[in-house]
Amino acid sequence: MLAGRIRRRRVGGITDVVLSALFDCDRVVYRYDAVIAVNGVSLSVQAGTRVALLGANGSGKSTLLRLLDGLYYPDSGSISFDGNHLEREHLEQDEFAFAFRRRVGLVFQNPDVQLFNPTVFDELAFGPLQLRWERERILDRVNETLDLLEIGHLRNRPPHRLSGGEKKRVALASVLVLDPEVLLLDEPTAALDPRSQSQIIDLLIGWGEGNKTVITATHDLGLVEDIADYCYLLQNGKVASEGKPEQVLCDQALLASANLIHAHRHYHGTGISPHVHPHTHPHSHE
Amino acid sequence: MKSFVERTLRGLLTTAEYAATAEQMAISRGALQRVDPRVKVAGILGLIVTAVASRRLAAIGGLFVLALILAMVSRIPLGRLGVWVWTPVLLFTGAIGVPAIFLTPGRAVAAWGGIVLTEPGIRGAAFLISRAETAATLSALLVLTTPWPWVLKALRIFRCPLVMVAILGMTYRYIFVILQTALDMFESRKSRTVGVLAASERRRLAASTAGVLLSKSLLLAGDVHLAMRSRGFQGEVYLLQDFRAVAADWCWLAGFAAVVLVALRMSF
Numbered sequence: 001m002l003a004g005r006i007r008r009r010r011v012g013g014i015t016d017v018v019l020s021a022l023f024d025c026d027r028v029v030y031r032y033d034a035v036i037a038v039n040g041v042s043l044s045v046q047a048g049t050r051v052a053l054l055g056a057n058g059s060g061k062s063t064l065l066r067l068l069d070g071l072y073y074p075d076s077g078s079i080s081f082d083g084n085h086l087e088r089e090h091l092e093q094d095e096f097a098f099a100f101r102r103r104v105g106l107v108f109q110n111p112d113v114q115l116f117n118p119t120v121f122d123e124l125a126f127g128p129l130q131l132r133w134e135r136e137r138i139l140d141r142v143n144e145t146l147d148l149l150e151i152g153h154l155r156n157r158p159p160h161r162l163s164g165g166e167k168k169r170v171a172l173a174s175v176l177v178l179d180p181e182v183l184l185l186d187e188p189t190a191a192l193d194p195r196s197q198s199q200i201i202d203l204l205i206g207w208g209e210g211n212k213t214v215i216t217a218t219h220d221l222g223l224v225e226d227i228a229d230y231c232y233l234l235q236n237g238k239v240a241s242e243g244k245p246e247q248v249l250c251d252q253a254l255l256a257s258a259n260l261i262h263a264h265r266h267y268h269g270t271g272i273s274p275h276v277h278p279h280t281h282p283h284s285h286e
Numbered sequence: 287m288k289s290f291v292e293r294t295l296r297g298l299l300t301t302a303e304y305a306a307t308a309e310q311m312a313i314s315r316g317a318l319q320r321v322d323p324r325v326k327v328a329g330i331l332g333l334i335v336t337a338v339a340s341r342r343l344a345a346i347g348g349l350f351v352l353a354l355i356l357a358m359v360s361r362i363p364l365g366r367l368g369v370w371v372w373t374p375v376l377l378f379t380g381a382i383g384v385p386a387i388f389l390t391p392g393r394a395v396a397a398w399g400g401i402v403l404t405e406p407g408i409r410g411a412a413f414l415i416s417r418a419e420t421a422a423t424l425s426a427l428l429v430l431t432t433p434w435p436w437v438l439k440a441l442r443i444f445r446c447p448l449v450m451v452a453i454l455g456m457t458y459r460y461i462f463v464i465l466q467t468a469l470d471m472f473e474s475r476k477s478r479t480v481g482v483l484a485a486s487e488r489r490r491l492a493a494s495t496a497g498v499l500l501s502k503s504l505l506l507a508g509d510v511h512l513a514m515r516s517r518g519f520q521g522e523v524y525l526l527q528d529f530r531a532v533a534a535d536w537c538w539l540a541g542f543a544a545v546v547l548v549a550l551r552m553s554f
Contacts, residue, residue, distance in 0.1 A: 105517070112463050118434060122435060175517070
């Protein structure tokens with residue numbers, strides 16, 4: 001079973017109880033054939049924190065999330081969750097896999113890969129059924145989650161007939177129904193209209209009354225301060241920088257080198273004026 | 287003459303429209319739509335087996351008429367059945383059955399020149415076509431009056447192998463994703479195409495589209511498997527069975543059983 005590691009440290013005659021990191025990555029390397037997607041990443045995530053993995057397309061964010069979810073295994077280095085190494089032989093054991101899957105949920109970037117059931121209701125029931133919950137508990141929990149995400153009216157619809165925003169909400173609901181302690185999100189607002197984006201962000205901010213661990217991979221800098229207490233900036237599969245959002249977002253040169261912001265030009269009155277900022281939220285130019 | 291790209295686009299759109307219409311019929315408020323899916327699967331399967339096993343044309347004809355009545359009370363337009371079911375089945379079975387009319391040895395019924403129509407030939411063709419049309423009409427009734435997920439659940443209740451049910455369900459679901467991808471690809475191609483493509487160019491386009499779609503579907507299949515594992519899938523699929531049969535469903539089941547018994551009695 002997964003059990004948290006507790007360290008005790010004695011400072012000035014007082015014993016503190018310090019919980020170890022929930023996720024601990026140590027020099028993780030992962031390759032797709034000849035292409036190195038994650039190249040020596042070390043990071044740790046404490047329970048109850050909200051972390052953003054920032055990076056441009058192809059920087060290794062999605063791969064890192066899949067590694068954290070135990071779907072891929074590092075070629076070298078190690079990943080541990082709550083003091084237990086995430087290794088193939090562990091995740092092939094029912095007891096360990098059930099405990100891990102109950103505690104960690106991943107929402108994929110493309111909802112189409114996540115919506116494989118015939119109806120929205122079945123989609124939400126899939127996870128609890130795999131974890132062998134009792135029927136009544138499944139029905140209650142699915143109905144609660146449908147209400148939480150305001151998608152009750154879609155319950156009997158086939159997922160492939162939904163709009164992009166609806167699919168994203170159903171994909172999120174299919175993971176939230178398990179009430180995981182850790183939520184891994186891959187570009188949760190990608191390709192959504194502003195209203196759907198805002199609904200998902202509001203939901204994530206309020207989810208679990210802020211006590212859950214949320215790791216979000218995104219290149220949308222406009223979201224970061226709302227969804228993260230701490231950021232890792234990934235570039236070419238490596239951690240290029242880390243820190244609090246306000247620190248990382250202030251480093252314009254670093255953001256530009258990571259392709260997260262770019263210089264561009266607009267007409268201003270009668271002339272053209274160059275600017276540098278991310279194109280992630282509505283703004284206007286005079 | 288329409289270009290290859292436009293014809294392909296029209297074909298893809300027709301397929302999507304067909305699926306949308308079928309799904310709409312399945313949730314409309316007709317007679318069969320109200321019946322418990324388990325009763326429908328068992329009853330219609332019984333009728334199909336009886337139609338296929340029957341040795342009397344009158345019994346098969348009776349089952350076909352019953353299928354027509356069920357279609358009408360279930361608000362399924364007979365014109366649609368004609369286009370979707372009867373014509374393709376007639377063409378397919380006709381291609382096999384019609385030559386038998388002339389080739390099967392037996393008592394001659396009519397002759398023109400050297401061509402002879404034999405009684406066993408006509409009987410054989412009539413059995414083949416009527417059985418196929420009746421069975422296909424009944425199958426169409428099942429899928430047009432029952433949402434596909436419920437059909438799958440009902441099959442599972444009848445101990446249909448889990449792997450088969452899971453594959454059927456996912457195939458149906460991802461056909462639409464692949465269809466949409468193909469549609470996007472052809473629309474994108476159309477937006478950059480002027481005039482009619484040469485035959486060689488059409489072949490090249492069809493081959494490259496098939497290759498790209500295959501590659502995308504492989505990628506999709508890999509990601510879907512990861513998404514399933516991420517939510518606890520370990521190789522076994524579990525389903526929530528929430529059907530509830532009421533008195534009317536038992537009446538339907540009794541009705542199906544009575545028809546099967548009468549048809550079998552007529553046949554043997």
